Amino acid sequence: MLNSVFGALAWFFAALTFTLSLAVPSGYGVGTTGIFLLSLLGLFLMKTRWSELTQDDRVLFWVFVSFAVSMFGFAYLGGWHIRDLDRPSRFILVLPVMFLLLKSVGREQWLWFGCVAGAVGAFALALYERQVLGLDRAQGSEHPIMFGNTGVLLGLISLVAAMYYFAKQRYIWMVLALIGCLSGIGASLLSGSRGGWVALPLIGFFLLWQSRFLLGKKLVWGGGITAIVVLACVVSIPQTGVQGRIMEAFNDVQLYQAGVNKNTSVGLRFEMWKAAWYMFQQEPMLGVGEYGSGAVKERLIEQGVVVPEVMPFSHAHNEFINALSLRGLVGLLFLMVVYLLPMRLFLKKMRQYPDNWSIKAYAMAGALVPMCYMDFGLSQVMFAHNIGVMMYAFPIVYFWAAVRWAERKELAQ
Incomplete structure (x- = not known):
């Protein structure tokens, strides 16, 4: 009973992170705060043991710890300003959440609902700001670049959700997820944040390639051509900006x-x-x-x-160059570790379950997070913003726990 209640609340807060991320001011903090407080209680009541973690769980754990500790070290070298500890600490604070989600009863499908709702909410807000308020760039309560980049992330995860529902032959949900995909991308377009647009063709191709056996040649080519036509129309219409x-x-x-x-x-x-x-x-x-x-x-x-x-x-408006200038080669190394190792874990699961979309979809969504951030980092320092840190660390943990629960359910059948 306790596990079921904790599971429902934990996955609800996880989904809420996406749902409110852009639609309300600092909305990403509502779900993350709720699940963090719940995880502290869960540490005492549910008693997750280190021995229960798999080797891959531990890799993710130590990646986050090492990155946070490295940033603490640079804060010390810079004079130990307390405010410099705030954002890196999120990579530590998310770890009890990982224990909680791995232990709680899995309701991982709620993540799809949260992402789709979050993308639609972001687009509605962006449309309101552009058409009603007359703003040049949609931004919500964030910088336009952060708003647009997060919109792209929500949109692409919604596209993975559409593939998941297509594999499950749940076509109504698939259509809703596709609406979420278009909404997230639409929010980015209305924000005028060009850096995130680079991710669309690159990651879009990655998703279509990974889905080629699920969709078949006709749908892959049809989807690709449709995306190109829609993009051409969006670019050619001056009103979109x-x-x-x-x-x-x-x-x-x-x-x-x-x-x-x-x-x-x-x-x-x-x-x-x-x-x-x-x-x-x-x-x-x-x-x-x-x-x-x-x-x-x-x-x-x-x-x-x-x-x-x-x-x-x-900052230098480039995550990689900024790391080199402020933290040198050592800082760049830790940055690449926090990008590449989580992505490697998710890609490993995708290779392990190439045709099992009950698992692969969550692994694909998780891999999208570092992929998108590496693209966003070409023109913005994402980790210099609260939303940038929170919408990286927490979604990675959410989708990793989702992969692990999906695996357990498949093995139990």
Whole structure:
């Protein structure tokens, strides 16, 4: 009875994380706070033992611990500012949640409901902001880039949900999941966040390739062609704002190359990357640190290396270059570990169950999280924002627990 109650509440809060992530201010914190508090109670009542974890469970555990500890170490080197401990600590705080979900009765299908509802809610909010409030870019309570990138993530996970329901021949739910997919992507388009759009063709191809035996040649080709046609229509319609944002990017590059104007969205990114590269060259192993970067930028501005407009920006708008500049090669190594090892765990499960969509779908959704974040990281430092950290660490744990429960259920049959 206790396990059943905990299971229902735990998976409800997990699904709620996605549902409210963008639709309400700091909505991602509602579900994560609820499931974290529940997990603390669960540690005492349900008594999950270390010996009950599989080797892969332990790998994920130590990946999160090592990343958090490394960030704590860099915080110490930077002067031990307490605020620098906040976001890395989420990778520790999510671990009791993993124990709770692995122990509770699995209701992993609720994650699909949460993602689809979250994507639809994000699109509704984006549409309201653009059409009613007249904003240039939809953003909710977040930065437009974070809003758009999270929308892409929700949309792509909803696409995996559609494949799951197609495999189960639950076609009404499949249609709803497809609506969620279009909604999440639509929210991103209305946000004007170009960085997340790069993920769509790349990860879309990955999903279609992984689903080729499930869907068959006709549906794969049909889906691919339909996606291209829809994308062409979206780009060609000026009211969507997509065409304008793309042309703006090309124009920014031309202005930068000509040396006419570096104070543009793309131009400032180039300048920030240039400054970050100088920082990395100065301290290649451990970086200059967040609090040392200001002095370096001031010197580069005085020397005319970069424009003064880069000074207010706290990061380089590129996760990888930012890690190199502030934390050096060591920091980049830990960043790649927290990306690649969880992704490897999910891909391993996909290879292990290539035709079992009861398991594979959850593994595919989990793999999408680091895949998307590596793409998002090309133009944004996702881990510099609360939503970026929370919507990485917690979904990975959620989908990992979902994979493990799906495995147990298959073995029990």
